[in-house]
Amino acid sequence: MRNEFEFIRNIKDKYGLSRVGDDCAVLPKDVRKDLVITADLLVEDIDFRLEWTRPEHLGHKALAVSLSDVAAMGGTPEWAMLSIGIPEHLWKGQFVDKFYEGWFELAKLHGVELVGGDVSRTPDKMVIDSIVAGEVIRGTAIMRNGARPGDSIFVTGSLGGAAAGLDHLESGRQFSKSRGRVRETMLRQLFPTPRIEIGKYLAMKNLATSMIDISDGLNADLHHLCESSDVGARIYADLVPVDKNIFGFPADQILRFALASGEDFELLFTSKSKKLSSIKSTQITRIGEITSNIGIVELASREKTIRLPRFGYRHF
Amino acid sequence: MRNEFEFIRNIKDKYGLSRVGDDCAVLPKDVRKDLVITADLLVEDIDFRLEWTRPEHLGHKALAVSLSDVAAMGGTPEWAMLSIGIPEHLWKGQFVDKFYEGWFELAKLHGVELVGGDVSRTPDKMVIDSIVAGEVIRGTAIMRNGARPGDSIFVTGSLGGAAAGLDHLESGRQFSKSRGRVRETMLRQLFPTPRIEIGKYLAMKNLATSMIDISDGLNADLHHLCESSDVGARIYADLVPVDKNIFGFPADQILRFALASGEDFELLFTSKSKKLSSIKSTQITRIGEITSNIGIVELASREKTIRLPRFGYRHF
Numbered sequence: 364m365r366n367e368f369e370f371i372r373n374i375k376d377k378y379g380l381s382r383v384g385d386d387c388a389v390l391p392k393d394v395r396k397d398l399v400i401t402a403d404l405l406v407e408d409i410d411f412r413l414e415w416t417r418p419e420h421l422g423h424k425a426l427a428v429s430l431s432d433v434a435a436m437g438g439t440p441e442w443a444m445l446s447i448g449i450p451e452h453l454w455k456g457q458f459v460d461k462f463y464e465g466w467f468e469l470a471k472l473h474g475v476e477l478v479g480g481d482v483s484r485t486p487d488k489m490v491i492d493s494i495v496a497g498e499v500i501r502g503t504a505i506m507r508n509g510a511r512p513g514d515s516i517f518v519t520g521s522l523g524g525a526a527a528g529l530d531h532l533e534s535g536r537q538f539s540k541s542r543g544r545v546r547e548t549m550l551r552q553l554f555p556t557p558r559i560e561i562g563k564y565l566a567m568k569n570l571a572t573s574m575i576d577i578s579d580g581l582n583a584d585l586h587h588l589c590e591s592s593d594v595g596a597r598i599y600a601d602l603v604p605v606d607k608n609i610f611g612f613p614a615d616q617i618l619r620f621a622l623a624s625g626e627d628f629e630l631l632f633t634s635k636s637k638k639l640s641s642i643k644s645t646q647i648t649r650i651g652e653i654t655s656n657i658g659i660v661e662l663a664s665r666e667k668t669i670r671l672p673r674f675g676y677r678h679f
Numbered sequence: 680m681r682n683e684f685e686f687i688r689n690i691k692d693k694y695g696l697s698r699v700g701d702d703c704a705v706l707p708k709d710v711r712k713d714l715v716i717t718a719d720l721l722v723e724d725i726d727f728r729l730e731w732t733r734p735e736h737l738g739h740k741a742l743a744v745s746l747s748d749v750a751a752m753g754g755t756p757e758w759a760m761l762s763i764g765i766p767e768h769l770w771k772g773q774f775v776d777k778f779y780e781g782w783f784e785l786a787k788l789h790g791v792e793l794v795g796g797d798v799s800r801t802p803d804k805m806v807i808d809s810i811v812a813g814e815v816i817r818g819t820a821i822m823r824n825g826a827r828p829g830d831s832i833f834v835t836g837s838l839g840g841a842a843a844g845l846d847h848l849e850s851g852r853q854f855s856k857s858r859g860r861v862r863e864t865m866l867r868q869l870f871p872t873p874r875i876e877i878g879k880y881l882a883m884k885n886l887a888t889s890m891i892d893i894s895d896g897l898n899a900d901l902h903h904l905c906e907s908s909d910v911g912a913r914i915y916a917d918l919v920p921v922d923k924n925i926f927g928f929p930a931d932q933i934l935r936f937a938l939a940s941g942e943d944f945e946l947l948f949t950s951k952s953k954k955l956s957s958i959k960s961t962q963i964t965r966i967g968e969i970t971s972n973i974g975i976v977e978l979a980s981r982e983k984t985i986r987l988p989r990f991g992y993r994h995f
């Protein structure tokens with residue numbers, strides 16, 4: 364069965380859609396600016412579980428995932444639309460009010476104005492479509508297709524925390540009763556931070572040749588970036604910045620969290636520079652380099668170099 | 680229980696959202712143009728039934744409902760995003776391909792480019808969020824709030840057909856076996872025509888003081904328009920242009936279809952002019968006038984004048 368990436372590529376080719384396939388579409392706005400815009404659909408029991416999350420955290424996350432796409436273009440978020448489908452049992456209580464409270468708290472932080480959207484009833488499951496638009500100086504949006512052999516590969520922050528948090532939730536631990544490092548990893552899953560400031564900084568300083576946000580996992584998103592750029596990549600296991608709050612798992616499991624699991628919403632980018640300093644207290648780590656082996660992502664460790672299979676989170 | 684209109688009004692007041700509450704949000708684009716943008720969420724078994732519709736008709740309708748919102752601002756549609764949530768049983772077959780075929784056929788007709796969106800799996804029901812953006816000459820978007828006492832009220836085309844079509848479908852008649860006038864009303868429900876050309880014409884000629892599309896029904900949408908404009912309205916039962924393909928229903932039922940049922944996707948607008956000629960073969964009919972009775976919509980017939988209750992389709 365085709366997966367959604369194949370499906371989208373097929374639609375893109377069949378109908379000649381030149382703006383589809385990056386974190387955001389880039390559209391000319393005026394003589395100085397481009398508009399960048401993204402939509403993210405979140406479905407109950409596929410993308411989130413109501414028994415794991417607070418409504419205000421879910422509102423935050425719905426906006427955060429789209430802000431992360433704007434960050435991945437180097438954009439400054441400006442306005443948003445929010446479409447929600449709600450079953451009657453949630454509509455009756457305070458759920459929706461708290462959901463919007465969480466949404467607006469993050470929106471205020473980034474100066475994002477809600478300009479529209481839709482509210483509908485659903486038979487039983489909640490669904491959210493989050494649309495966020497931002498701006499970049501004309502021609503400076505950082506696309507997925509600009510990586511060249513020899514570029515260094517960087518990631519912001521640390522990886523694997525969201526996956527460890529999800530593992531804790533799936534094993535039945537409750538967020539409300541959690542504390543310390545377990546709670547921190549659950550927050551990575553439930554309450555992600557979009558890397559807006561770093562994305563803007565990289566665009567302003569023209570430091571990145573390509574960028575993508577890590578929503579499907581480092582390996583999957585590095586594959587996406589390499590395929591868009593017609594290049595390959597080699598990353599070093601020792602250099603991957605693993606979330607320090609992950610504990611109680613074997614080492615190979617921790618590396619798997621960091622490589623193969625999504626939702627950390629860090630930025631993955633390439634640069635001609637070999638060294639970049641951390642920005643505004645967010646670390647930036649060089650994890651490898653771009654190669655000319657088109658579509659091939661290698662993982663080098665002290666013992667050996669292996670080719671990583673092309674996988675990651677897929678809906679189908 | 681609050682309905683969704685009260686909920687949206689509450690959110691709008693609480694968070695000071697000045698751009699929410701019209702058919703589209705209007706945002707400054709460049710020195711000459713404004714951007715108008717809308718999102719419409721369509722949920723299986725709430726907004727459509729898969730056993731009644733062909734996938735290509737559903738794709739058409741998903742785009743048409745949002746194009747209708749752009750038409751209601753006097754806008755020229757430019758680009759769109761489409762988020763779809765699909766259950767696995769639909770993903771496996773040709774459903775999604777045919778859905779996109781219907782979408783693209785209408786998009787091509789109006790020169791609309793698909794620039795983004797999302798594809799997700801759902802547990803069992805299909806959901807669609809349709810986002811369409813258009814442009815207007817700066818400051819010329821036709822809002823809901825410009826109607827003034829003495830203005831004439833007009834509607835495009837004819838009303839009630841979509842409701843009659845829905846009635847036929849609900850009573851078990853199949854579209855594939857229908858013909859003649861029954862089929863025509865079913866097409867009004869399943870395959871609506873957005874009134875883009877008339878909307879653009881009214882904006883270009885500065886003929887309309889306010890406008891809304893008829894998605895919730897003439898009565899409900901006239902109430903929305905009157906509330907936005909702080910005015911009232913009187914319409915004449917004899918003047919309401921009833922769809923000539925409706926037959927086999929009693930007269931009061933036909934008038935109820937035309938007044939109280941939605942989804943005809945005609946345009947309802949007000950004008951200083953008392954007489955407007957039909958445009959490009961689409962009729963334009965004067966049905967009444969704006970009054971100073973704030974929020975009150977009256978229906979005058981030969982026998983009497985009654986106040987119409989404020990109702991229409993509501994999700995909650």
